[in-house]
Structure formats: C-alpha cells, structure tokens
Amino acid sequence: MLASILASGLAVGAIYALIGITYNTMYATSRVMSFTAGQLGMLGGVFGSLFMLRLGLPLLPALVLTLACCALVGVATEFVAVRPVLKSLDQHLYVLSTLALALMIQHATALEWSTEPQPFPKLLGIGDGIWDEKYWLPVAACAATILGLEFLYRRTLVGRAFLAVAEDNFAARALGLPERNLRIASYALAGAIGALAGFAGGQLLLAFFANGALLNFYGFVPVALGGLGNNRGAVIGGILLGLFQQAANFMVGGIFSSVAVFAMFILVLLAAPQGMFGAPAARRV
Amino acid sequence: MSKTISRRGLVLGGTGLAAASGLGLAAPAIAQSDPIRIGWLAALTGPSSAPAIGFNRGVAWATETLNAAGGVKGRKVEIVTRDTQGDPTKAVNATQEMISQLKVHAIWGPTNSGESLATTAIMARGKMPNIHPCVVNSLIDPKKYPNAFRIAPSNIQWDDAVRGYTLTIAKARKVAVIGDTTGYGVTAANDSAAGFQKDGAEVVYKANIDATQPDMTPDMLRARNAGAEAIVIWSVSTGMIARMLNTRAKMGWDVPFIGHPSLSSGEIGQLIERPENWKKVYCIGYRSCSYDANGKLPPRSEELVQRLSGKVNLQDTLFWWVACGIDAVNIIADAVKETGSSSSDAIIRHWNTLKGWPGYYGEYSYTPEDHNGYPGKDVVMSDASSGRNGTFALAPGYG
Numbered sequence: 243m244l245a246s247i248l249a250s251g252l253a254v255g256a257i258y259a260l261i262g263i264t265y266n267t268m269y270a271t272s273r274v275m276s277f278t279a280g281q282l283g284m285l286g287g288v289f290g291s292l293f294m295l296r297l298g299l300p301l302l303p304a305l306v307l308t309l310a311c312c313a314l315v316g317v318a319t320e321f322v323a324v325r326p327v328l329k330s331l332d333q334h335l336y337v338l339s340t341l342a343l344a345l346m347i348q349h350a351t352a353l354e355w356s357t358e359p360q361p362f363p364k365l366l367g368i369g370d371g372i373w374d375e376k377y378w379l380p381v382a383a384c385a386a387t388i389l390g391l392e393f394l395y396r397r398t399l400v401g402r403a404f405l406a407v408a409e410d411n412f413a414a415r416a417l418g419l420p421e422r423n424l425r426i427a428s429y430a431l432a433g434a435i436g437a438l439a440g441f442a443g444g445q446l447l448l449a450f451f452a453n454g455a456l457l458n459f460y461g462f463v464p465v466a467l468g469g470l471g472n473n474r475g476a477v478i479g480g481i482l483l484g485l486f487q488q489a490a491n492f493m494v495g496g497i498f499s500s501v502a503v504f505a506m507f508i509l510v511l512l513a514a515p516q517g518m519f520g521a522p523a524a525r526r527v
Numbered sequence: 528m529s530k531t532i533s534r535r536g537l538v539l540g541g542t543g544l545a546a547a548s549g550l551g552l553a554a555p556a557i558a559q560s561d562p563i564r565i566g567w568l569a570a571l572t573g574p575s576s577a578p579a580i581g582f583n584r585g586v587a588w589a590t591e592t593l594n595a596a597g598g599v600k601g602r603k604v605e606i607v608t609r610d611t612q613g614d615p616t617k618a619v620n621a622t623q624e625m626i627s628q629l630k631v632h633a634i635w636g637p638t639n640s641g642e643s644l645a646t647t648a649i650m651a652r653g654k655m656p657n658i659h660p661c662v663v664n665s666l667i668d669p670k671k672y673p674n675a676f677r678i679a680p681s682n683i684q685w686d687d688a689v690r691g692y693t694l695t696i697a698k699a700r701k702v703a704v705i706g707d708t709t710g711y712g713v714t715a716a717n718d719s720a721a722g723f724q725k726d727g728a729e730v731v732y733k734a735n736i737d738a739t740q741p742d743m744t745p746d747m748l749r750a751r752n753a754g755a756e757a758i759v760i761w762s763v764s765t766g767m768i769a770r771m772l773n774t775r776a777k778m779g780w781d782v783p784f785i786g787h788p789s790l791s792s793g794e795i796g797q798l799i800e801r802p803e804n805w806k807k808v809y810c811i812g813y814r815s816c817s818y819d820a821n822g823k824l825p826p827r828s829e830e831l832v833q834r835l836s837g838k839v840n841l842q843d844t845l846f847w848w849v850a851c852g853i854d855a856v857n858i859i860a861d862a863v864k865e866t867g868s869s870s871s872d873a874i875i876r877h878w879n880t881l882k883g884w885p886g887y888y889g890e891y892s893y894t895p896e897d898h899n900g901y902p903g904k905d906v907v908m909s910d911a912s913s914g915r916n917g918t919f920a921l922a923p924g925y926g
Contacts, residue, residue, distance in 0.1 A: 243748065250742040358794045359766030371777075446741045448766055448798065456739045491745040495734055497708060 247488045249372035253446055254460075255484020256384035257283070260439035261461025262468065262476030263387060267432035268316075268324075269471055270408035271425040273331055276340040278319045280458025281347040282312050282433050284451060286440020287362055288355050291449035294363045301365055308441050309434040316433025319343060320426050344458065351451040362444030376445035383442035387435055388477060404428060408471070460487075463507055469517030479518065562605035563598075563863050565856060566625035568636035568646070570613035579638050581844035581917075582660075583608075585852025586635070588839050599860045600867065606856075607631055615645035622646045626653040632869040633657070633862075635855040640666065647672055656862075656874040658855055667898045674871070676878055676898045678855055678891060680906045682715065684899070685787075685811050688906040689759060690722050692809065693785050696908075696924035699757035703732035703750035705771075707762035715761035715787075723759075731755050738764035743774040751780055760786035769798030776804040784808040784911075791911040791919060805912035809922040812909030815888055816846045817921045824918060831887045832916070846917035847888055854886030 264279040289311050293304035323339040369375045394401035406414040407424050415421045439457070440447070447453050463483050468475020486506060490499035510518065567586055569579040586606060593604045607629050609621035618637050625631045626649070633656040637643045640663040650657045651672040659666070660679035667677045680688075693699050702723055706716030713735050720730045731753035734746050750758060758775075760768060768790060775782065784790060790810035799805050818824050824832065831850060835841065839849060859874065861884070866873040881900070883890045891900035909919035 246742075246744050246748075250744070254741060358792075359769075359798060360794075361797045443741075447739075450739070450766060452739055488742065488745075491740070491742070492748070495746065495749070497735055497737070500737070 243492060245372045247485065247492055249374075249377040250446075251485035251488035252481060253377040253380045253443065253484070254487065255481035256380040257439050257443040257447070257457070257480075258460045258464050258483050259384050259477040259480025260380070260387060260435060260442075261457050262464035262480050263391070263473050264432045264436040264439065265461060265465045266471050266473055266476055267428055267435060268319075271404065271411070271421075271428040272320070272324055272328065274324050274328070274336040274340070275462075275465075275470075276319055276324060276336070276429075276432075277458055278315070278323070278340055278344045278347065279432070279436055280456065280461050281344045281351075281454040282315060282436025283440040283443075283457040283461065284351065284454035285312050285315060285347070286437035286442075287444040287447055287449040287453060288351055288360075288440070288451070289437065290441045290444050291360050291362050292355075295361060305441060309437045312437030312440075313430040313433040315347070316429040316431070316436070317426055319433075320429040324425075324429070344454065348451055348454045351454070355449070355451060357451065359448040359450035362447075362449050364445065376443075380439070380442045380446070383438050384477065384480075387438060388473070391473060400424075400427070460503075463503070465517075467507065467510055467518055469519045472517070472519050475517060475519030560602065562603040563860065563869050564605045564607055564629065564631040565859055566622075566629065566631035566634040566636075567606050567608045568611050568618055568621055568625075568634060568638070568642065569608055570637065570639060570642070571608075571610040573612040573614070575613040575639055577844070578848050579636075581848025582636075582638055582852035582855075584839045584844065585849040585854075586856055588835065588849075589853040589856035593856070593860055599864045602863070602869075604856065604860055611637055611642055613639060613642065615642045618642035618646050619649060622649050622655075626650070626655055631655075632871075633859045633874055635659070635859065637661070647675055650674055654871045654875075656859070656871055656878070658858060658878075660851055660855075669896055669898050672898075673895075674875055676893055677900060678851060678858070678886075678888075680901045680903070681899050682718070684901065684903045684906050686715075686719055686722055687903060688811055688908065689719065689786055690726060690728075692908040692922065692924070693723075693757050693759060694726060694728055696922070697757055697783055697785065697809075699728075699755075699783070701729045701731045701754050701756045702759050703734075703753065703755035703757070704730055704759045705733070705746065705750070705761070706735050707738045707764045707767055708735045709738075709763075712762050712764075719759055719761055736762075736767060738762070738767040740767070741770070743767070743770045744778075747771060747774045747778060747780070751778065751782070755782060758782055758784050758786075760784055760790060762787060763789045765789060765792045765794040765798065768792075769795045772804045772808065773798075773800050776801065781807060785810075785908065787811065791909060791914055793914065796912070802912070808911040809908040810911040810919075812907055812919050812921075813847050813888065814905040814907050814921075815850065816918045817907060817909055818915070818918055819921060827885070827887060828918075841916040844917050849917070850886070850888035854888050854891075858884065858886065858891065 261279050261283050268276045289308040293299045293307050323343040327335040327339050366375050395405055403419050403424055407421055411421050464476045464479030467479030487503050490502040569583055570576050571579050590604050590606050611618040635658055640661040643659055643661040643666050647666055651674055654674055657675045658678050662682045664681050664683055704716050704720045706712035720733050723730050732750045732755055736746055788811045790808050815825055815828050862874040862877040863869045866877050878893050879895045882892045889901050889905050893900045908922035910922050913920035
C-alpha cells in the first residue's frame with residue numbers, strides 16, 4: 243500500500259507542481275493569476291491523444307506539436323484575457339477574464355473532442371506495476387522542467403530578462419527591455435509547461451475535458467502553499483499535496499480525501515499566510 | 528344541360544352549409560383527414576445526444592412504415608421534432624410550443640430524466656398524452672400525472688434486476704456498492720445498498736468516487752479487504768469504470784462487476800488496457816435485445832433486425848433505443864386506430880387498458896393505477912463486452 247501511495251502520490255503531485263509552475267510563469271511577467279493554467283494541462287492530454295492516436299504521429303513530433311499548440315493557446319491568453327485588464331490590476335478583473343477564457347476552452351474541447359474520457363497512448367512502454375511509466379513520467383517531466391527553467395533563468399540572457407521583468411517591470415522597461423514581448427514569450431512558455439504536464443500525465447488522467455477544472459483547482463494549491471511566484475515552493479507544495487491526497491484516498495476514501503486536502507490547505511495558510519516558502523511582501527513607504 | 532344559380536338557391540345553400548357547420552357535421556370530416564401530429568422532444572445534439580439519435584432512427588422508420596401503408600385509418604403520421612439539446616429550459620419551451628401552437632395529439636419524450644422532470648407537470652396541465660423512457664421513479668404518478676406513461680424500466684426495476692442477478696445468479700452475499708459523486712450516482716448507490724440490506728445481503732463497502740480520480744487502487748483495495756464478492760456499479764462515468772476494471776486486473780482479482788448500462792459503453796472498450804479486463808462485467812440489458820448462446824435474438828427482435836437491414840444503421844447505436852423509438856410511434860398510432868380519435872382523453876383512456884401490448888422492445892401493460900408499462904421480468908443482465916449491432920449476449924446463468 244505504501245508503494246502505491248508513493249507511486250501515484252508522486253505522479254499526481256508532479257502534475258500539480260507543473261501546473262503550479264504554469265501559474266507562476268504567467269504570473270511572473272504580468273502579475274496576473276491566469277486560471278487557464280489547468281486548461282493548458284487538459285489540452286496537453288487532449289492534443290497528445292489527438293496527434294498520437296487519431297492522427298497516428300510518432301511520439302516526438304506529437305510532443306512538439308502539443309507543446310506548440312498549447313504555447314499558442316498561452317499567447318492567445320495573453321492577448322485576449324490578460325492584456326486588456328493589465329491597466330486595472332488592482333480591480334482583479336483578470337479573475338473574470340481568465341476564468342471566462344478557461345470556460346470557453348473547456349466547452350470548446352467538450353464540443354469538438356468528446357465529453358467522455360478518451361484513451362491516451364503508452365509513450366515508451368517502459369516499466370510495470372508501481373514502476374509503470376504513467377507514474378514516473380510526470381515526475382521526470384517535472385524534474386526536466388525545473389532543470390530547464392534553472393538553466394533558462396541563470397544561464398541565458400532571455401531568462402535574465404524574464405527575471406528582470408518579474409522583479410520590477412517598470413525598471414526593466416526603463417532599461418530598454420521589451421517587456422511586452424517578454425510577457426508574450428512567458429505565456430508561450432507557460433503554455434508549453436502546462437502542455438507537458440498534461441502530456442506526461444496523460445496515461446494517468448486520460449484525455450478528458452473535465453481535467454481542466456480539476457487541474458486548475460489542485461494546481462493552485464501548490465502555488466498558494468509554496469508562495470506565489472516561487473517555483474521551488476510550487477514543486478515541494480505539489481509533491482506534498484499529491485502524497486497527502488493519495489494517502490487520504492487510501493485512509494478515508496475519495497470524497498473525504500478532498501475534504502482532508504482542503505482542511506490541510508486552510509490550516510497551512512492560517513499558519514503561514516504567505517505560503518510555506520514565501521516571504522512576507524515588503525511594502526515601500 | 529346548364530343550370531343557373533338563383534339568388535334564392537344561393538341563400539338556401541349558404542344557410543344549409545352554415546347550419547351544418549354549426550351542428551358540427553363538417554368538423555369530423557376534417558379531423559379524420561388531418562395528420563396525426565406527434566411531438567418528439569429529442570436531445571439530438573449536445574453531450575447526451577447518443578440515445579435520442581438512436582431513438583430518432585426508430586421514430587423515422589416507424590413513421591415511414593406507417594405512412595407507406597396508408598397511415599392510420601387514412602391519416603398520415605406527422606412527427607414534429609424539436610431538438611432540446613439536453614437542456615431542460617429548451618425542453619420546456621418546446622413542450623409549450625407543441626401544446627399551445629402546434630396542437631400535437633401526443634408527445635414522445637423527452638428522453639432524459641432532467642428534461643422530463645421539467646416538462647412532466649406542464650404536459651399534465653395541458654392534459655397532453657405523453658410517453659417517455661426516463662428512469663427516475665417520481666416521473667410516473669398516475670394521480671399527479673394521469674397523462675404520463677413510461678415505456679422503459681424505472682430505476683426501481685433496474686435496481687431489482689441488478690440485485691436479483693447478484694444475489695440469485697452470481698450468488699454473492701457480500702457486495703461493494705460504488706457510485707460516482709453526481710446526484711444520480713449518490714442516490715442510486717444509496718437506494719441499491721438499502722435494497723441489498725433489505726434482502727439480507729451484506730454491504731461490506733459503499734463509496735462514491737469522484738469520476739476524475741486518477742487512481743482507483745484505494746477503493747478497490749478497501750472493497751477487497753472488506754470481503755466483497757461482487758462490485759455493484761452505479762455510474763455513467765466510463766473513465767471511472769475503465770480505471771476500476773484496469774485496477775481489478777492489476778490486482779489479479781476476478782470479482783464480477785454488475786450494474787449500470789454504462790458498463791457496456793463502447794468508450795470503455797477504448798480505455799481498458801487489455802480486452803480481458805472487460806470480462807466478468809454484467810450490465811443492465813433487456814431480454815428483447817439480448818442474444819442467446821447461439822447468437823440468436825428473440826424471434827420478434829430477429830424479425831425487426833431483418834426489416835431494418837439496409838435501412839437503419841444499428842452498428843453505432845443500441846438496438847433498444849431504435850426499438851423503443853419504433854414502439855413509441857406505434858403505440859400512439861395504435862391508440863388513434865383503436866379509438867378512432869386523436870383526442871387526448873381517448874388516447875389516455877386507451878393506454879390505460881393496454882395489457883401485453885406487443886412492441887419490439889417490450890410488451891407494455893398499463894392500468895389507471897400503474898403507468899410503469901415495461902415488464903420487470905424482461906430487464907436482464909447482459910455480458911457487457913459482447914456488444915454486436917447494439918445487442919448483447921445474455922449474462923451467464925439465465926435459463
């Protein structure tokens with residue numbers, strides 16, 4: 243039982259962590275919590291199934307196309323739901339605009355794809371039992387994403403420009419950085435990360451339109467637990483959430499496990515309102 | 528020889544015509560030649576459209592067949608279809624239009640309980656003869672809704688069939704009852720568990736599972752550890768069912784799954800990891816739509832399949848949907864034929880006298896006190912993975 247809890251807990255935790263990183267990546271350059279993050283994860287599974295099972299493409303082209311399609315959805319999010327409300331961030335209109343876009347994506351998927359879960363193919367055919375690829379692929383994808391982001395942010399000029407905009411976009415603009423283009427690029431990157439979450443977790447979650455709402459919800463928890471904008475916090479928060487959820491599934495059953503998860507979430511936030519790894523925001527006076 | 532019409536003759540003739548109209552002599556002549564209008568509330572598009580598409584094939588075929596044979600006592604049958612898209616609001620609007628503007632003689636549908644819950648009272652107020660296949664028990668109440676008749680089993684009949692098979696044929700006395708977290712899943716699982724306990728069986732595990740839960744191992748392990756000898760499923764979620772079947776196979780557990788018709792959905796065939804994971808799964812089915820060990824349907828169903836061959840596609844739908852659609856049109860047409868009238872009172876009065884009316888899907892019987900017309904004995908369990916042209920093999924154990 244412990245092995246099952248660890249295998250499935252780490253797998254779903256890694257998926258939640260990747261969705262948390264998707265939230266953070268979009269937030270970093272725009273200060274907007276975009277509720278399309280979960281839908282990007284859902285689309286990762288749907289596009290993966292579409293390209294591999296329905297269109298018969300091999301793994302690599304299917305993966306690249308999936309990432310590209312979701313990156314485009316990310317860019318569309320920036321244009322449609324984020325840019326128009328950036329001037330009034332304090333009114334939090336982005337909650338409405340990104341939620342509306344998320345609902346549109348979900349309904350369009352239900353109409354055009356299916357309202358029933360569709361199969362997702364085996365990707366590598368490696369492993370069995372608790373070592374089945376459906377358990378370790380999301381973990382591997384999460385690790386690869388963390389390493390890739392670390393490399394991007396620390397070793398590349400574009401990555402440093404991202405960090406500069408995230409730190410202080412007014413100062414970044416004053417230095418001549420193309421803030422708008424960097425924001426678009428970060429939304430494309432977020433789209434690709436969300437897609438990777440859905441693609442790597444496709445065998446576990448299936449290609450199902452309703453996964454969007456689920457991932458939106460559970461992907462937000464690690465962001466809140468780990469501290470807004472903190473990717474390492476999101477990974478740790480996501481993995482802990484996955485393990486706790488699976489343990490609760492085994493101990494108290496499906497419906498009550500959701501109650502247990504959110505009871506713990508509220509308790510953590512009461513104890514540390516800025517999240518487990520977030521610092522209290524300093525206010526300049 | 529020519530005749531001229533005099534003014535006196537014209538006045539006399541006109542007066543005579545007016546008198547005849549006043550006495551109602553002209554009206555029957557019109558009524559007997561105008562078409563029999565049947566309102567058809569069908570969710571032909573939208574997420575729950577599969578049943579209505581199947582029903583519609585039967586409706587179209589039955590109507591064509593009746594009209595090709597000259598109609599009903601010379602009256603053509605006319606189907607007035609409204610696509611409700613599975614939306615109760617649209618179903619309500621369409622019902623009101625059918626009653627007040629289109630003046631249909633009877634309504635067939637809606638075909639899902641959510642819509643029917645919204646339209647039943649409206650049809651009762653309009654005294655509109657209504658026949659529908661929805662399973663929710665409360666939709667049939669001859670005192671509140673004397674106009675509403677059910678042409679398919681009720682939830683109670685489904686529950687009885689599942690319990691009967693589990694206890695009598697599968698001989699399982701310890702059962703795990705599992706539903707999803709929808710309103711239907713929770714209610715059906717609770718009713719089912721209560722029924723098993725009432726019959727002396729032990730419900731060793733009962734759960735409602737979120738259909739999006741990715742891993743079913745926890746619930747399956749708990750059911751096995753509790754000693755379940757059968758898993759009873761009440762859910763329309765094919766994803767959840769397929770995950771449970773895959774988990775059962777991984778656990779090496781050969782416990783039978785018994786329950787909701789969704790267990791036989793073609794979607795499950797795509798989601799299971801191996802075809803053998805779908806074995807020992809028995810879903811609610813109907814005797815008229817089940818083939819025996821020799822692959823033969825009951826004679827009347829075989830005859831219908833022959834008649835439909837080349838005209839109605841049965842490969843991507845369920846046979847019972849098509850057969851039920853045919854029966855719905857025929858049972859309305861038959862009421863008009865037998866009574867010679869298409870008035871609401873005549874149709875309802877006639878239906879209340881039916882005993883073993885021979886449809887293709889079933890033999891229906893109604894009385895003024897009972898409008899659940901489908902015979903419970905014909906609700907049987909089918910081998911869920913044996914789908915063939917919309918029909919299924921009888922589950923093992925039936926004589």
